[in-house]
Amino acid sequence: MTANLDYAYDQYLKTREAHAVSAMGRFKEKLNNPTFAYGRFTVPAFYKAYFVTPKQQHLLKRTASTFSQILNKTARLYFEEAQMRSHFRLSPEAEELVKIDPGYSQHVVFSRFDALLEGESLKLLEFNCDAPAGAAYTDQLESAFLSEELIWPFAGEHHLVASERVQGILSTLLSIYEEFGGYETPQIAIVDWRHARTTSEFEYMKNHFESKGYKTTIADPRELQYKGGKLYHRGFRVHLVYRRVIFDELLERLDEVQDLLHAYRDKAVCMVNPLRSRLASSKSIFSLLTAPEFDRFFTENENAMKCQHLPWTRCLSDAEDFYGHRKVFLIDFLKDEKDTVVLKPSGSSRGARRVHIGRETPDGDWNAAVDKALKEEDWVIQEHVSVPVMTVPDVVNQKLDFIYKKYNFNMLVFGGKYAGGFVRLSDESVINVATGGGLMPALWSDVAPEHFGA
Numbered sequence: 001m002t003a004n005l006d007y008a009y010d011q012y013l014k015t016r017e018a019h020a021v022s023a024m025g026r027f028k029e030k031l032n033n034p035t036f037a038y039g040r041f042t043v044p045a046f047y048k049a050y051f052v053t054p055k056q057q058h059l060l061k062r063t064a065s066t067f068s069q070i071l072n073k074t075a076r077l078y079f080e081e082a083q084m085r086s087h088f089r090l091s092p093e094a095e096e097l098v099k100i101d102p103g104y105s106q107h108v109v110f111s112r113f114d115a116l117l118e119g120e121s122l123k124l125l126e127f128n129c130d131a132p133a134g135a136a137y138t139d140q141l142e143s144a145f146l147s148e149e150l151i152w153p154f155a156g157e158h159h160l161v162a163s164e165r166v167q168g169i170l171s172t173l174l175s176i177y178e179e180f181g182g183y184e185t186p187q188i189a190i191v192d193w194r195h196a197r198t199t200s201e202f203e204y205m206k207n208h209f210e211s212k213g214y215k216t217t218i219a220d221p222r223e224l225q226y227k228g229g230k231l232y233h234r235g236f237r238v239h240l241v242y243r244r245v246i247f248d249e250l251l252e253r254l255d256e257v258q259d260l261l262h263a264y265r266d267k268a269v270c271m272v273n274p275l276r277s278r279l280a281s282s283k284s285i286f287s288l289l290t291a292p293e294f295d296r297f298f299t300e301n302e303n304a305m306k307c308q309h310l311p312w313t314r315c316l317s318d319a320e321d322f323y324g325h326r327k328v329f330l331i332d333f334l335k336d337e338k339d340t341v342v343l344k345p346s347g348s349s350r351g352a353r354r355v356h357i358g359r360e361t362p363d364g365d366w367n368a369a370v371d372k373a374l375k376e377e378d379w380v381i382q383e384h385v386s387v388p389v390m391t392v393p394d395v396v397n398q399k400l401d402f403i404y405k406k407y408n409f410n411m412l413v414f415g416g417k418y419a420g421g422f423v424r425l426s427d428e429s430v431i432n433v434a435t436g437g438g439l440m441p442a443l444w445s446d447v448a449p450e451h452f453g454a
Helices: 005-014 017-031 054-080 082-088 092-099 135-146 152-157 165-180 199-211 247-252 258-265 275-281 285-289 292-297 300-309 316-322 327-336 363-376
Strands: 050-052 110-118 121-128 188-191 216-219 224-227 230-233 236-238 240-243 270-272 313-315 341-345 379-383 389-396 399-414 417-426 438-445
Touching (some): 017 135, 050 417, 054 082, 054 110, 054 121, 054 275, 054 285, 054 438, 082 285, 092 247, 121 275, 121 300, 165 199, 165 240, 165 399, 165 417, 188 199, 199 216, 224 258, 230 258, 247 275, 275 285, 285 313
Parallel strands (some): 050 438, 188 216, 188 240, 240 270
Antiparallel strands (some): 110 399, 224 230, 230 236, 313 379
16 A cells, blocks of 8 residues: 555556557657647646645645735725735736726636645645646546546546636626626627737637637737627627737737727627736736735735745835845845745746746856846846656667656646646746646545545
């Protein structure tokens, strides 16, 4: 008997080595199809899942619920507290967009919390609350994995439970549409640029939405037309927009997306996420949530959860306040504490390539990064949290082998509830599918650990 389902799975494959080697080759071929593409590439995957224990599942649900409340509250405080507003450093154009009332109460509906989960230790490193991706890829991968004949006995014995992440998106969209006051059966537009690398996700979601009776189109925001008080995509009436286009990219092309923004402003269409979700997506929000002077805005439980699950973080633009109002102190701190901190841009998207982990960065490169960050100011410094490692099966010379990968855990949170998760893996500590990582579904086992068999 073993209390570790991850270990039990590895042992299960080892006792079926020949079968596993041939199954892994077929599995790779099965995933090599257009619906699993990220741009021109197939999303890398492994012949394994991340197994979530009942205790971890409880922790993930509780954390999702509490931090959803915290993020919605923080976004609301932006409008209510002047001292909060300056913290977000929005341009006048961005401020105009977040001020638009979406017609429903939640400021953040869809989010993905990027975290490090090891045992029952959970640290949240980023909140992606703008236009989070990954649900449809993971559903496909999970379905492919659980349909493997080799996996059936193991999945059955350990009661592995799949998540319906894309169905969770649809249910949440419909719930928000109802609060918005929509009364017709909504026709849905999944909105992002025409050449977005995640187009295959949209195709998968469109098929799912339509299988449930909701006509759906995939629309570039520049193709939307607002006329007669209604929004259209090539003659297709749109009631509900699932926004996947990133806020900052809309901001860059404001003149090209005016019809969508007019319809949104006039409440002629229900758009989810609302544009104000951008407030919760900047990494600078961590600076606010880990600074004691803002604790008064939160409940005792919320403050305890922040303390437990958030690494200490400061915006460099604010950090001089913490170091005697003198930049020289801050530079000294960043150089002295190099091994205990991480430097990252506060923007929510495409920042992974620019993340600098102090203990893994040569001194010269670190000093250059510090100088650059201090000049640009829109950077954060965050307490370093060690990245956990797990084993994944591999085939080397037609033999089963196991290799070590670093991983992070990505919590999908829809409408304030945990909606399943996935794991991204890499050889690097900065983990991102776009930078050569891989993907793995998170499967929940509803069996207590003491019942796990080897």
